[in-house]
Amino acid sequence: MPPPASPVKSATLRIAVIGAGIIGLATALELRARGAEVVVYDSGTDLGAGATIRSAGMLGAAFEWAGEEDQRALAALARHAGMIWPDFAARVERLAGGGMEFSSEGALVVARTAGEVEWAEALAAACQARGLPVQRLTAAEMQRLEPALADDLHGGMLLPEDRHVDASLALQRLGAALSRQGVGIRLGRRIDRVTGGASFRLPDGDRFSRIVLATGAGALPEFVGPRGANLPHGLPASVPVKGQMLALAPASRAPRHVIHTRDVYIAPKARWTLVGATAERGRQDVEIDRKAIEDLRRRGAAVAPAIGTAAELTVWAGIRPGTPDDAPMIGQTAIPGVFAALGHFRNGVLLAPATAELVAEQAIDGKVSPLAAAFDPLRFDKNGD
Ligand SMILES: Cc1cc2nc3c(=O)[nH]c(=O)nc-3n(C[C@H](O)[C@H](O)[C@H](O)COP(=O)(O)OP(=O)(O)OC[C@H]3O[C@@H](n4cnc5c(N)ncnc54)[C@H](O)[C@@H]3O)c2cc1C
Incomplete structure (x- = not known):
């Protein structure tokens, strides 16, 4: 596993988030709240090209994991996500100026x-x-x-405590909240290749000090060094x-x-x-x-x-x-400065605000929370250390 990203003054960070589903947008909001300059890229021409708007929007922190003895870390992450969702919804709604049908009926x-x-x-x-x-x-x-x-x-x-939202509305509200927070959302931009070096360069020529991969079930971009050599990220395909x-x-x-x-x-x-x-x-x-x-x-x-x-x-x-073990991949990949927020399977809407916190902690503060340890993206990488 590469060493944790060293803490950097967040005002100096430019971060590209690739993927504007609920995971990418929630993460972008958290990165922005911690002072980074953030741009989100998505291949879709509108928000909602991926799984998020096709989901049921259930926040099943209890139902989904009550009986899953082998998924204790995921149950703990889900519980945390369930607890922070009410504040997350309220914050997004306030920033966006509109609701997302957050319901606490149980x-x-x-x-x-x-x-x-x-x-x-x-x-x-x-x-x-x-x-x-x-x-x-x-x-x-x-x-x-x-x-x-x-x-x-x-x-x-x-x-x-199992709540629900309209996931499509949540996505729209997140988009509005981000725009009002000065986060750029570049739609219609498929990112197939990222060039690494002192900074990361995207196909439009823009440069970033961190990359967050939030591509859902989409194909990951290829990473190449400044001389064109392949940079392995150590992640399995979705x-x-x-x-x-x-x-x-x-x-x-x-x-x-x-x-x-x-x-x-x-x-x-x-x-x-x-x-x-x-x-x-x-x-x-x-x-x-x-x-x-x-x-x-x-x-x-x-x-x-x-x-x-x-x-x-x-x-x-x-x-x-x-993912191969049905748990998400949250954290730094084999390429220092490139972070995964991937593999949220059937609970990405629920897990979004918790994933956002964990990615921001790692990408900005260089800290790996105990909640994130089980979701190391390199756990499948046989060549990783
Ligand atoms: C039928 C169904 C019901 C569900 N119900 C629930 C539920 O009730 N509760 C729950 O929590 N979860 C539910 N889920 C799961 C949930 O939808 C996903 O876990 C979640 O939406 C994943 O979010 P994401 O942001 O990772 O991916 P996505 O929403 O798929 O977003 C990924 C984005 O990345 C973009 N992208 C991909 N590759 C690239 C690239 N190379 N360059 C640029 N952009 C790229 C895509 O266009 C897409 O917009 C359900 C899923 C389905 C299918």
Whole structure:
């Protein structure tokens, strides 16, 4: 692993962030807040070319990791992210002058069958073991809280700290906040090559002292030295995981809460109700499979009947940026001064403000927080030291 970046007076730093998804934009905001001059590049001609606006915007700090014993570091990062999200949302909304539908209603976990009661109970116990608040509910209590639920359910729980946002709005608000903070966002600029040396030069000729890679499931640029020799960064290629999603008109009996069952989730937004999602590892096409979409609707209708009849507004597929061990890569790469903010798989929206903090600490202060240690981007690099 290269030595941590030495602390530098942040006012002297010019940092390029490559990728304007939620990870790149949240990181740019944090770097700017710490005094760096920041420019964001994205190949898309609009914000939202990647996974972020195709996501459900759930901030599942408890649901996603309660039962994952082998992902303790990720659970801790998720918990931290869940805790800082309310302040992050408020700060972005204030800077942007508009909201992102941040909701603190909590998420419901529903057992549809007697067999699923055991699954839900294991999840509740795991949450409690991690100090995460859980409110166990009978079927009647759940229906009182969420009248959209079917009346033949077997109980479940409320996870009060699992919040959600409209991820597309979050991205737009971040873009506005950054512009008002003097961060340049250069759209329509694919970065295929970065030339290293005393500073890093991008294809438009601009020079930077640090580079942050936030390209999601996109291909990484190649890095070359001043004489054209390849500079290895030590990062694996992204592992794509396709997710298909159904967006329904928000019927009057549509759910107000995020609802999880074992094989589907429902995520309500003001303009639509999302029902998702497939998880197709290794797939990076965005073709829609109508049978998969109808399966999502059928599963959603089993828990909230209005899902069965609501009008379909649209469907889409997005590509989650996975890694070989399903944990993100956050920190300095094998090229000193080049940092990864990559591989956020199915939780990039949740993890964005926490990743932003960890990258800024390393890129500006030269500090590696204990929370970041498990996400060393070089953990897959067999040639690294
Ligand atoms: C169906 C679905 C549902 C999801 N639901 C949730 C959820 O509820 N909660 C949650 O937390 N997460 C969810 N996710 C995961 C989440 O969307 C991702 O983890 C997150 O969006 C990753 O953000 P990112 O900024 O890393 O990537 P992206 O949003 O993909 O952004 C990467 C950007 O980099 C740009 N780019 C790539 N290569 C280059 C290059 N060489 N030069 C310039 N620009 C480049 C792309 O154009 C893109 O705009 C979901 C994902 C899917 C597909």
